[in-house]
Each structure stands twice: as structure tokens, then as C-alpha cells.
Amino acid sequence: MKKRWVKIVAALFAFSLIAAACGDSDGDGGAANDSSLADAEAAQANAEAALAAAESAQAAAEAEVEAAQSAQADAESAQADAEAMASDPGEPALEFAGEVVRVTGPERSPEEWGSLQAAFDEFAAGTGMQIIYTGSADWEAEINVQIAAGNPPDISIFPQPGKLADFARDDLVLAVPDDVMAGVSENWNDAALGFGLVDGTQFGVPNKNDLKSLVWYKPEVFSAGGYDVPVTWDELLALTDTMIADGVTPWCIGIESGQATGWTFTDWTEDLLLRFEGPEVYDQWVTNEVKFADERVVAVFDAILSLWNTEGAVFAGGGSISSTHFASDPAEGLAADDCAMVRQASFFSGFLPEGSSDAIDVFYFPSIDENQPVLGAGTLAGAFADSPAVWAVMEYMGSPEYANIRQVFQQDAKGGAGALSGFNTANLNVDRELWAPLEQSFIDILQNAAVFRFDGSDLMPADVGAGTFWTEATAMVNGEKDSSAAAAAIDASWPEDS
Incomplete structure (x- = not known):
């Protein structure tokens, strides 16, 4: 507004000068007129110069105002920043900076170790x-040595709840604090949490699960041979005989696992006892109410040995069943068509050669009737050290974030999105879309099976389930003992106070 008035005043001033000059032209001659015109033009020039000067002064004044306003805004911004800095002193220090937590366990393949460490x-x-x-094939023996030497890890991953229970009763592992369990329990059903309970107190945090009642096979091989997927135990035996007659080796089987050699036989025993005799007898056997020498258990031993010892039934990549690795050799054999079937848990997919999983599928390990019980297993984290950092890691190991990160890295190691990872979990809150469809079905079964039983040998006292059951099974497979003698030896090893 001020600029506009400056222009108007300057214009009026110029007009008055011109008008005065023109008025004088009536009283004088031509020379006077010329002089007046020159004066008028000079006056107009002066007026325009004055107008330009006024506009320049106005522009300078406005620039000064804008500069002042900008300076004020900068000052206000700086003050706001200072106030913000005063109320927020910066990033807080990391809670456990400088602390080290040592974890041990049985998982040691490059894919397993890599994904676990990544998580x-x-x-x-x-x-x-x-x-x-740190992962080891001889974890069962090494954890005992570490305990005896007074140098246990901060946390260890137990594949056998029975061993965790033994340690808990000997006051070697620590009960999980209530605040930690409050976070963990949101992610697991009561059955999964129950395997970490010892005499009513929680000592273990579940962090991984496996579905065991599976047979891996190549649909293309079945189609080429005209074989149907068996749905009963008798049909499975008949299929075995048919394949042998056709020159196809039905099974790849191995029980070698370092200090744990023999556990594959225990899995077959558990699956068949659960099918032949049902969950009630199975539970009684796990708690020693039904002895190994019971004729029903011995009959299961004999059924396994009869199948495995059938001429032409088994391809053992290691030369013999007891010297053949429980997973890597059978995985290579199945992929190479050295055999048609492998009975192994869901983790088996992690051992399949890269690029072979698309050609391989699974079917349910057949039962004797319409009932379809499911055998499973899993690992539990137990703590030997009492510190906030250790309990933070324990709670994390039971979280969906831990499982999701493990899955992403392990699947990537096995070929990327859509590949079978071999890592499975019953965690209720994981992102299932991270798993391949087949392994999503494993998770569903683990969470919702009508009849689910945990690996029986893993629930038994460690001296039995991770001791004589393995060694006596190996003796049976090697032909060093018959089923009755092996059963008697296992019963004799059962701790009196268990």
C-alpha cells in the first residue's frame, strides 16, 4: 500500500510541473514557448527520477523488512531446536552394551548355524x-563335560526335554522368571509350553519344532512305477515288496549321528508304537509304566528289524545302516533315485540337495486304521546364567521375530523364496507366508493335530532316552543283540528315582 501512494504522489508532482510550464506559453512568443517546453520536459524527467528513487527506496525498505522477518523466523526455529534438544538428550545407550551371551546346541549344519546366528x-x-x-554333533556329551567342569554356557538348546528335566532336578538350570514367561506364553499353546515344565515349574523356552510322522518320496518315481501312496501300514509293507520285485530300492535309511547314533531307530519305534498300541500305552511307556521288555514294545522292535533286514529293501549310502548318516546320505540317495522313500522328520528338507526339493513331496507315515496320530519333537532353551541379558535372549528365542528371521535366512541358504528351509515351528504368531506351502502345512499340523505326542525318547531320563535306547538300538541294527536282550538292557538302565 505504501508503495502505491509513493507512486501517486510522485505522479501528481510531475503533472503539476508540466501544467505550470504549459500555462506560461500563452503570454510569450515562440522562443518563450520553446523555453517553457524544455523546462516542462526537464521537470518531467526530474519527476520520473524522483519516482524511480522513491520506488528504489521502497524496495530497499521492503527487503529490510523481509530480512528482519527471516531473521526472526530463524531465531524462532533455533529456539525450538534448542528446546527440543533440551527435552530429548539424544539416543539412549544400548541396554546391554558390551555384554556377551554364549549359547550352545546341537544344530550345526551351515544352514542351521547361519540362520540361528543371523537371528x-x-x-x-x-x-x-x-x-x-556354538553347535556340535556331540552336544549331548559336551554339555555334560561342561557342567562337570563348572563351565556351562549361558544358554543351551536342549533337543531332549528329558535331559532338561534331569538338569532341573539337579539344580543345574534356572527356572524361567515369570516376567519372561509372560512374553513367551503369548506365542505358544499349552502343549508346546508343557514340554519345558518340570514338576510344575517352567525351565525351558520352546524355540523350534519338527513334525516326524512323514515319508519323503518322488511323485515322478511313484507315477512311473504305477505305485499308489500307501494309507495303512500293511499297504506300506506291500509297496516295499512290490518295489523290490520291480528292482526299485524302497528305502534310504541311516542311523549314524556321532554320539547320538541310534536315535533314528527310536523314532521308528515311537511312530509305530503310537500306531499299533495308541497314545495311552505310548504315554505309559514313556513314564516306564510299560517296560521296554513288554511284548508290545518288543513286537515293534521286531517289525522294524524285519523291514530293514529284508533283502533289497534298504540303500545305505554309508555302507551299512549304522554307518550311514541319518539325513544327508538319505537325502542324496532320494534325490539321485538310489531309493524311493525316506521316513524322516520335517527338518529333512534342509538336507535335500539344492534344486531337488521341487521334485520331492511327503505323505503321512501310515497308521493301522483310520486314526492318524502325529509324532513330533522340538528344542527348548534352558539358562545356566542369571542375568538380565540372558533372560532377554531367552525371551527372544521364544518370539515370532526370532522364528521369522531364522526362516528367512535358512530359506535363503536353501535357494531363496519358496524353497523348503527345514526349519519349522509351532509358534502361533509367526508370519506363515515366509514358509513354502508344504512347510506351512507342517506348521498347521504341529499346532492343531488331534493326537500329538512328543518324541518319547526325548522325554525319558537322559540315561535312557539319550543313552541306552540309542546304544541298544544300534546293537540290534548291527545284529549284535536280539530285540528281547536289547529291551532288557534298556529296562535295567532306567534310573530308580525316575
């Missing part, structure tokens, strides 16, 4: 701690 690294990055995982 730990992700958590460590957000807390400032360092988590170091």
Missing part, C-alpha cells in the same frame, strides 16, 4: 550385546 545378530544389534552360538 541372534539381529537381536544383538538392537541391544548392544554380543551373542555367540
